[in-house]
Amino acid sequence: MTHLIKIGNSQGIRIPKPLIEQADLEGKDLQLQVVEGGLLISPKKPAREGWRESIKNTLENRGAESLDQEWLNAPLVTDDDWAW
Incomplete structure (x- = not known):
């Protein structure tokens, strides 16, 4: 069993070894x-x-995920009329 003890403006506990x-x-x-x-x-x-x-365990047990080629191969288009 332990009790709260005053330590400056705070309180603490002593935990048995x-x-x-x-x-x-x-x-x-x-x-x-x-x-x-x-x-x-x-x-x-x-x-x-x-x-x-x-x-590492996930890759060993399930293998790597297939890449989403549709998104990776999408053309990069900028729309100058669009703003955040």
């Missing part, structure tokens, strides 16, 4: 989320973490 080890939080940046009357503490994941492996 066994819980930190069990949750593999040692030395990691943490993300906090309010969930159903509680607080979820989880390690913050870097952007795009795991994307390379996911794409």
